[in-house]
Amino acid sequence: MGSVDKETWKRLFQSMSDEELVDMVGIWGLQVKGFRTIHADNIRMARKVAIVEALKFKNLKLISTLYLKAREKLGRGEGTSLESLKQAYEEGDSFHMIVGPLFASGKDEEVEKAEQLFRLLEEGHLVKAEGDKPEALEVREPKGQEEKQEKKQEKKQEKNDQKNQKLQKRILQLEEQYTALKKDYKQERNQWTKEKARWQQELGEERARTEHIIQESVRSQTEKDALIEEIAELKSERAHLHAQLLQARTMKEVAPAIERMDEPASILTERQDSMRVALVGDPKNRITDQSVHPVLDVMEPLVALEHDFSEYDEVWLLEYLLPPLMKKKIVKKVGSKSRSFATFALLKNELETGTQQ
Numbered sequence: 001m002g003s004v005d006k007e008t009w010k011r012l013f014q015s016m017s018d019e020e021l022v023d024m025v026g027i028w029g030l031q032v033k034g035f036r037t038i039h040a041d042n043i044r045m046a047r048k049v050a051i052v053e054a055l056k057f058k059n060l061k062l063i064s065t066l067y068l069k070a071r072e073k074l075g076r077g078e079g080t081s082l083e084s085l086k087q088a089y090e091e092g093d094s095f096h097m098i099v100g101p102l103f104a105s106g107k108d109e110e111v112e113k114a115e116q117l118f119r120l121l122e123e124g125h126l127v128k129a130e131g132d133k134p135e136a137l138e139v140r141e142p143k144g145q146e147e148k149q150e151k152k153q154e155k156k157q158e159k160n161d162q163k164n165q166k167l168q169k170r171i172l173q174l175e176e177q178y179t180a181l182k183k184d185y186k187q188e189r190n191q192w193t194k195e196k197a198r199w200q201q202e203l204g205e206e207r208a209r210t211e212h213i214i215q216e217s218v219r220s221q222t223e224k225d226a227l228i229e230e231i232a233e234l235k236s237e238r239a240h241l242h243a244q245l246l247q248a249r250t251m252k253e254v255a256p257a258i259e260r261m262d263e264p265a266s267i268l269t270e271r272q273d274s275m276r277v278a279l280v281g282d283p284k285n286r287i288t289d290q291s292v293h294p295v296l297d298v299m300e301p302l303v304a305l306e307h308d309f310s311e312y313d314e315v316w317l318l319e320y321l322l323p324p325l326m327k328k329k330i331v332k333k334v335g336s337k338s339r340s341f342a343t344f345a346l347l348k349n350e351l352e353t354g355t356q357q
Helices: 006-014 018-028 043-054 057-074 082-090 095-105 108-122 143-250 255-261 265-273 301-306 324-337 344-356
Strands: 276-280 295-299 314-318 338-341
Touching (some): 006 043, 006 095, 018 143, 082 095, 082 108, 095 108, 295 301
Parallel strands (some): 314 338
C-alpha cells in the first residue's frame, strides 16, 4: 500500500455513492459486523461500519490488489496522463475506479495524480458530461438565420447522440469488465479457500506424525534405560560367577570332605545340637568346614536360589562372592533369617566368637 495512509483510503471510500459501495463490498468479500449482507435497503446504516472494515490491513491489501487488476483490464497502466484520467471520468468511469488504482500503486507520481483529481472534483472542475446546458432564449431572427440556426442545432444534436452512443458503449464495456472482475475474484477466492484447507490438513497430519515420533522416542528411551540396567546387573553377576569358577579351579574341592570324615564323634554330636546356618558362597576355607557353633552348610549361589531354607535357623550371605542381584533375591526370600558379611575377615571373626562359646 506504499505511502498511502488509511485517512487517504477513507476519503476515497467516502466519495463512493451508496450504490457503488454496495457493489464493492460484495466484490471485496467484506464481512461487515452486525449485518449478514449489505444491500440498498441497509447501506445508509451500514456505510460507516463497512468503511471501517475496508480500512483493516488485510482488507486494504486485497482491495489494492483488485484495483491494480482492474486497471490492467481497463488498459490504464502506469504513466497514464492526468488529462486521459479526467476524460475517462467525464465519459462515465467511476471516480473510485480511476483513483483507487493510483493509490494502490503506492508510487509518488501516481498518488499525486490522484490528489489532483480529488482537488478538481472538490473544486467543481471535474464533472461528468450530461449534455450541453440549455441555451438562453434567442431573439427571433429572419428565416435564413432561422434555418442556419436549425442546422447548427441539428449538428449539435448529432454530436450529442454520438457522444451518448459512445457513453453507452463505454458503460457496456465497464459492465463486462466488472462482471469479469467479479468472476475472477470469485475463482481466486475459491482457490485460496482450497489452498488454505489443504495446508490445514497437511499441518494436522504433520502434528500427528510429530507427536507419534515423540511418544515412540520416549518409549524407546525407557526401554533402552531398562536394558542398560539389566545388562549392567548381568555383567556384574557374570563377573562374580567367573571369579567363583577361577577360585574353584585353584583349590582342592575334596579336601573339606576328607577332613570331615576324620572328625571325632564328640564333634559330630556337638554339631547336631548346634544352630544350623546356610552359608551362601563358598570361601574355600577350613574354618567353615570345621565350624560347630554354628554348623555351616555351604551352598553355591545358583543352588541357593532354588532352596527354601526352611530347615535352617539363619542364612549367611558372603557379599564378596555374591552378585548384587542374587543377594537381593535371596534376602527377599528368607527375610529376617539373613545376615550379610562383606569380607571373609568378618565371617572368620563371627565363627571364632561362636567357637569360644
